[in-house]
Amino acid sequence: MQRTEHIMGMPIIITTVKPTDGAALDAIFDYFRQVDARYSTYKPDSEISQINRGLPRAVWSTEMHDIMRRCELTTQQTQGYFNIERPDGQLDPSGLVKGWAIQQATELLHSKGVDDFSIDAGGDIQASGNGPTGPEWRMGIRNPFDRTEVVKVIGLRDQGIATSGTAIRGQHIYDPHDNRDLTDIVSLTVIGPTIYDADRFATAAFAMGQKGISFIEDLEGFEGYMIDKHGTATMTSGFEEYVR
Amino acid sequence: MKKALISASVVVAFALYCVHAHDEQNEAPKVTPNSQANQPANTTTRTTTATASTSQSTGQFKDGSYTGTSVDAYYGYIQVKATVSDGKLTDVTFLDYPSDRRESIEINSQAMPMLKQEAIQSQTAHVDGVSGATDTSAAFIESLQAALNQAKS
Numbered sequence: 001m002q003r004t005e006h007i008m009g010m011p012i013i014i015t016t017v018k019p020t021d022g023a024a025l026d027a028i029f030d031y032f033r034q035v036d037a038r039y040s041t042y043k044p045d046s047e048i049s050q051i052n053r054g055l056p057r058a059v060w061s062t063e064m065h066d067i068m069r070r071c072e073l074t075t076q077q078t079q080g081y082f083n084i085e086r087p088d089g090q091l092d093p094s095g096l097v098k099g100w101a102i103q104q105a106t107e108l109l110h111s112k113g114v115d116d117f118s119i120d121a122g123g124d125i126q127a128s129g130n131g132p133t134g135p136e137w138r139m140g141i142r143n144p145f146d147r148t149e150v151v152k153v154i155g156l157r158d159q160g161i162a163t164s165g166t167a168i169r170g171q172h173i174y175d176p177h178d179n180r181d182l183t184d185i186v187s188l189t190v191i192g193p194t195i196y197d198a199d200r201f202a203t204a205a206f207a208m209g210q211k212g213i214s215f216i217e218d219l220e221g222f223e224g225y226m227i228d229k230h231g232t233a234t235m236t237s238g239f240e241e242y243v244r
Numbered sequence: 245m246k247k248a249l250i251s252a253s254v255v256v257a258f259a260l261y262c263v264h265a266h267d268e269q270n271e272a273p274k275v276t277p278n279s280q281a282n283q284p285a286n287t288t289t290r291t292t293t294a295t296a297s298t299s300q301s302t303g304q305f306k307d308g309s310y311t312g313t314s315v316d317a318y319y320g321y322i323q324v325k326a327t328v329s330d331g332k333l334t335d336v337t338f339l340d341y342p343s344d345r346r347e348s349i350e351i352n353s354q355a356m357p358m359l360k361q362e363a364i365q366s367q368t369a370h371v372d373g374v375s376g377a378t379d380t381s382a383a384f385i386e387s388l389q390a391a392l393n394q395a396k397s
Contacts, residue, residue, distance in 0.1 A: 013373070015372065015373070118372065118373055120373050123374065123375050123376040123377060124375065125373050125375055127372075127373075131372050132372055133370075133372075137372045137373065138369075138370070138371045138372050139371060139372060139373045139374070139375055140367075140369070140371035140373070140374040140375070141374075141375055141376070142374050142375065142376025142377075143364065143366055144376070144377070146366065147376070149366040149367070149368070150366070150367050150369070150371060150374060151364040151365060151366060151367065152367070153367060153369050153371055161375045162375065163375045163376050163377050164377055165376070165377035187376070187377060189375055213359060214359070217359060227364055231363055231364050232361055232362070232363060232364070233361065233362050233363070233364050234359050234360070234361050235359060235360050235361075235362075236359060237358070237359065237360070239360075240360075
């Protein structure tokens, strides 16, 4: 069974293999709404918006301190490519919060006795336990040149898959900071033990351009599939083990 | 053998690129402005003035450049400029684009030549879910649509 709600500016889809208590799913969607209320930079009352208006660090919530610590760690781990500070000086941790929230929601649903499910937030997905048709979840990697198609099918079990990219074909996309042409790479997908790690590393690796796939190659336990504007894919050395 | 494979993949990649380039030419005029149904529900728009400079009209759109509104893509803001020539959308450039990147940092790209490459191939297999970048494209469509709304003749 499957339920979709639009929260955090994106569709959130929960798929369970067996019929699941509606109250358990309600709790998961409520959790995403709480995350949105705290971390959304376009909600004026959110804690992050208050922080960007000068709320002192001493009165930040424990949760916010935890997220900020994780953001700093990720910045260090990605040689500075993951950066929550916008050009205007405002802080926006949403590049980390999404994957972290899917991870927390996964643990929450586990704690309610649900084993075989997937949680998809805007194309970043954690697969848990058995899939609907077998011991694995069959996850597609979307064709960045045609949204209705997939270019790979990946078998996952208790793993996350995240894609960072543009999903725009044939246009000139320039990095506004140095006019570098970003269209060279249109899509970078990362598979990892958790969606939290897959998502934050996909975000950082995409910002690295051509070198992003090498960054993933060097990460133990992660695989990646990068597509450039010519429709050529570059994959990490262990990626094909996941292809179905 | 390895060299032959690499050569072959380069030829395939170039052929694919030609097909894509051809498709783009054919598909450019299909972009339909002003279809409110395509508007993503959860994006917000910054109060940036949409601007236009026009010349003559010979097709579906008036010739000129049009700047779309700046749209929140959740990871940052997206703003595009659309260029219309002979009544057709001929170019889209990004004025604003989300980036977590910091400048002047070098990444070791030594591993790159060892990684396997292939031309992507579409599949129609059944899947339980699809991973892809969605947020940015929704904001892109909204900003482009705002630009094209001004170009309507």
